[in-house]
Amino acid sequence: MNGRRWALVVAAVVTVAIVVVAALQFTGGPVSTAYVALGDSYASGAGTSEGSAEENECRRSAEAHPNLLAAEVEALADLDFVACSGATTEDLLAEQLPAVGADTQVVTMTIGGNDVGLTRSLRVCALTPESTDCTGAVAGAQDVIGELPARIADVIGQVRERAPEARVFVTAYPVLVGADVVAGTAACTIAGFDVPPEVAQVSDAINNSLNEAVAAGVEQAGDPDAVFVDVAPAFEGHDLCATDPWINGVVLSGGSASVNSFHLNAAGERAYADALLAAGIGD
Numbered sequence: 001m002n003g004r005r006w007a008l009v010v011a012a013v014v015t016v017a018i019v020v021v022a023a024l025q026f027t028g029g030p031v032s033t034a035y036v037a038l039g040d041s042y043a044s045g046a047g048t049s050e051g052s053a054e055e056n057e058c059r060r061s062a063e064a065h066p067n068l069l070a071a072e073v074e075a076l077a078d079l080d081f082v083a084c085s086g087a088t089t090e091d092l093l094a095e096q097l098p099a100v101g102a103d104t105q106v107v108t109m110t111i112g113g114n115d116v117g118l119t120r121s122l123r124v125c126a127l128t129p130e131s132t133d134c135t136g137a138v139a140g141a142q143d144v145i146g147e148l149p150a151r152i153a154d155v156i157g158q159v160r161e162r163a164p165e166a167r168v169f170v171t172a173y174p175v176l177v178g179a180d181v182v183a184g185t186a187a188c189t190i191a192g193f194d195v196p197p198e199v200a201q202v203s204d205a206i207n208n209s210l211n212e213a214v215a216a217g218v219e220q221a222g223d224p225d226a227v228f229v230d231v232a233p234a235f236e237g238h239d240l241c242a243t244d245p246w247i248n249g250v251v252l253s254g255g256s257a258s259v260n261s262f263h264l265n266a267a268g269e270r271a272y273a274d275a276l277l278a279a280g281i282g283d
Contacts, residue, residue, distance in 0.1 A: 034078040037066035038096045038109040038159075042173060042272075043083035047248045047263025058084035065272040066108060072273075073282040076106060088114045089151040097158060104163035106281060110171045110272075111155065112148050112214050116141040118173065118206060118262075138202055145209045152217020156226050168226040169281055170218050171272060172211040174235040174247055176262060177203045181241050188241035190249030195241065229279045234271040246271055 037043060045064025060081055061067075070079035082096045092111055100107060117140055152170065159168055177200045180186035184197035211232065218228040238246040246268035250261050264272065 033080040033099070034104065035066075035070065035076040035106045035108075036080045036099045036104050036163075037064075037083050038092055038099075038107060039083040039111045039171075040087040040114050041083075041085035041263055042110040042113065042171075043108065044081075044085050045264070045269055046085040047260045048266045048269055058082075060084075061269075063266045063269050065269045065276065068269065068273040069108075069276060069281065073277075075282065083110075086114055087111065089148075089155050092155060093158060097155075097162065100159055100162045100166070102163065102165075104166045107159055107163065107166050107168045108171065108276065108281070109155070109168070110173070112152060112210060112217075113173055115148055115151060116144045116206065116210055116213075118210060134202075138206065141206050142209070145206075145213050148210070148213035149216040149220050152214055153220040153222075156218065156221035156223055160221075160223055160226075166225070167281075168223065169229050169276055169279060170214060170226065171229045171276065172214055172231050173207060174239070174264070174268065174271075175204075175232045176207055176240055176247060178237075178239045178241055179204075181239075186241070190240060227279055229275055231272055231275045234275050235268070238267070238271070 041047070041059060043064065043066065044059050045061030045067075046059035048061040048063040060083065064081070064083070066079060066081050066083065069076045070081075071077075080099045082099045084091070084096065087096065089111055091114075092109070156168055156170070159166065177188065177195070178186065181188045181195065182197065182200045182204045184200075188195040188200065211230070215228045215230070218226055235246055238244055240247040240249045240262065244267075246265060248260055248263050248265055
């Protein structure tokens with residue numbers, strides 16, 4: 001190769017490199033998807049079925065509400081489903097947030113329950129309500145709930161930094177036990193276990209405090225395009241003690257309550273999708 005041809009090759013390589021670098025600078029890196037689903041097991045669909053939920057470590061299910069929405073709403077079809085069972089707000093920021101980018105138009109999340117140990121407290125208390133494990137789990141949950149609004153607001157703020165145009169939908173957690181069971185005027189038996197009013201009251205207190213903290217976090221964020229979606233009305237008459245529950249009760253595995261316990265079944269995931277549609281996610 002003579003000197004002139006070599007110079008032309010070098011010039012071409014340099015030109016391509018400049019174009020690639022310029023493109024990356026212009027787009028801000030990898031192109032993000034239009035709809036990103038963040039959150040914990042209530043977003044991943046961990047309780048819908050043993051098979052589909054356990055095929056991956058994050059327990060993402062084909063029946064989870066993000067997949068339902070992506071299949072039904074054309075604007076949400078471009079989905080990056082990164083919600084993961086067991087995720088806390090810290091996990092979301094470290095592991096899931098990178099999926100959000102400048103092109104993201106819609107973000108959904110259900111988060112905060114693992115920060116306060118919601119389902120862990122209920123699994124422990126359902127089997128041993130008078131144990132120190134139960135009282136300790138409840139005390140730990142109450143300690144963290146006070147910090148949760150700031151954590152939720154921080155998550156929303158960091159989502160906004162990455163996705164200036166995105167609408168953000170933050171979903172609540174379902175009411176797990178009906179008011180009549182909490183009041184002791186109705187009985188509740190789950191997987192052969194009688195749920196005493198004391199346990200129902202613990203569940204109700206944590207549940208309500210958690211949802212109030214999540215709602216407060218959305219308000220604290222001060223973001224006009226961030227919406228709190230209250231799913232509680234949808235689950236009236238469909239709590240885990242109801243005749244037609246949309247939430248799993250105690251699911252036993254090896255003599256203890258499995259992580260599928262107190263999570264949404266397929267009907268519950270459908271209810272979440274409907275609540276988000278009613279909140280305008282498909283508009």
